[in-house]
Amino acid sequence: MATKLLLTGVTGYIGGDAFHVLKEAHPELEYTLIVRSEKRANAVREKYPDDKNVKIVVGAADSYTTVLEEEASKTDIILHTAESADDVPSAQAIVAGILHAKDRTATNPIVWIHLCGTGILMWYDQLHRRYGQPPLPSETYDDITSLPRLLTLPDSAMHRDVDKIVLSVNHLTPAAKTAIVAPPTIYGVGRGPINTISQQLPGLAQFILKNGFAPSPAPTGLTEWDNVHVSDVSSLFLALVEAAVNPNQRDNPEIFGLSAYYFCENGKPHVWGEVSAKLAQKAVEQGYLKEAVTKLVPFKELTVKSAALNSRSVASRARKYLGWEAKGPELEGELAGIVETEAKRLGVKKLEETV
Template identity: 60%
Template structure:
């Protein structure tokens, strides 16, 4: 019998692209896609009309009254591999539902045949120091950098005020609570860019939102010194990391590696680094080049005036683990190479006309 993989978030940006890559790499798996409504089932079926190997489920109150998390718990109890991407980083109830499902399924598991939970987080948790100390718009401190191998103990014990930390703790605890009958891996991408290949949402948020703000307001927002740094990664490369982890889960030799699955299984998905002030300048310059703005204006703003706090606080994660233990190597084009497309897409979405 083919292994069963449960995926949440197929209509989202990351989950949709991850499923595209997983289906291509592993057509032999039995996929269950959990979505929120019958309407979303229709959207997914437009791209994946085949019924063999792809089962789509959603909460149907007219059928049994189950909530989304009731259904998630039930499906998690039957899955060999769970890939959770649907608002996963901050949704405590869905994380608890998966834990309940894994506990139900543990009766049919052993340490030699565990279930695997691949969980999507994000490097926003590395903003914790700047956020706690209100270091808005400042360049990163040397201590802001976290290597996911050398600093794994620090990463898995960050203060509770760190973004996503409450859910991370739930995920990480599974490894001890279930006595090896379930193992986890956490994937934490930085700023993601590029057009996705999923059935519904195909664009990211951070840089497109910056572009939309710039186009609407007529200037590029710069917080403080403008030297806040983040890492970035192309969407296809994030999906390849999910594929690499599923490959490892299906390989008994690698699935037993505690550096891949377990408390140390924490993977940053980062490739290059950008400075938000420079990205803002590139975006407004591109808006002028494409004819949507007359001049490239940069304006100093406070952290309360920008679309995302990501523009105001640093996130610096070094993706050593995926390269060392999974052979992952990002291949996507750079963020700078994608800015023209991002500006064009946002301008068309807003229905903007070029200035005379």
């Protein structure tokens, strides 16, 4: 019998790219894709027509969690990416589905791969209103050596409420195993059927194009994040799905279970003030701005507020246990394309066209 995989978020940026990679690598899997409207379902059908191994289920707003619970009880692997990091009802529905699943044991578990994000690591700066400052040494988290700290982050941390729900199912039944994947800043064009664009960098480019200057988080602009290409996030999901069908890896508590927090970075962190300035320079080179001006901007005026808060992560677990490595294009080479794309989306004209 073919392995069944339930995916939420196929019309989203990360879920859409992940499904593209999974479908190419493993067309033999039986996929169930939950979408929130018939319009979105049709877009998926257009991209994946007449595929007997792809079932699309519509879960509208009033029935989404009911549908999700039912489908979660019937699958082997759950890949949850649809607004997953902060959607408490969806996480609770998945837990309920797993607990209601029939004929599941520790040797035949449901594997839940959950998309979170390294926004969870901003908690210290948020708590102390430490905006626009460089990171402290204690603000770097390794997903192996810092695991005790990750498992005891304060409840006020972003995404923490949902992460606790995901982790709880490991205590509730031996027939469930989990992995939490937390990427940092993601860039690159996705390969899904609808949303192919990320949020942070495009949002920053939009601010620059609308306001005519690069915002740098006050007071220093030295906040840092890690980053990763969307294709590398998808390759980690692929590695986890392949591990889920391999009993030797599936039953390894370092790969699935309470220890299975996965960061996902390329080892080349960025400083937000510097990235903002580079985006402005690209806007100048493309003719949208006369000059690249940088201004320190208070937290409350930033449209991309995460740029004012540190998030530093080290992806040791995926490298050690799954052989994963980041191989996608580097961030700097993507900046020009981000500016060009956002200028077109905003309808911004080049300076020579406004004369």
